[in-house]
Amino acid sequence: MRTLIAGVAAMAVMGLAFWAYRENYNTQTAISELTRLQGEIASLREGLSVLDAEWAYLNRPDRLRALAALNFDRLGLLPLTAYQFGAVTQVAYPLLPETGFSLGLTPIDAISNGGAQP
Secondary structure (H helix, E strand, O other), X not given: OHHHHHHHHHHHHHHHHHHHHHHHHHXXXXXXXXXXXXXXXXXXXXXXHHHHHHHHHXXXXXXXXXXXXXXXXXXXXXXXXXXXXXXXXXXXXXXXXXXXXXXXXXXXXXXXXXXXXO
């Protein structure tokens, strides 16, 4: 009986050693994959910062102004003025088909009239 218990214990120790070896190998693989991914993320972030800098350089107001002036005849671009904007009361709010009421969006005039729908 004592030999059987010792044999089972030895098999359990070998099984646990095999399991620990396999888990250690899987952990090392995961750590190397994590290191590779972190390097890739750092590289992509660096590329993104370069693209952000390039975007900021290309969208300088003085450069865009010069391009608009250079291509005025072809594009017809004009600076924005205040009369080009509409009032909030000119916005058509969608109606719910079954009730005829708006979706809860009310123009400024309706708010000043006590919340009544137009």
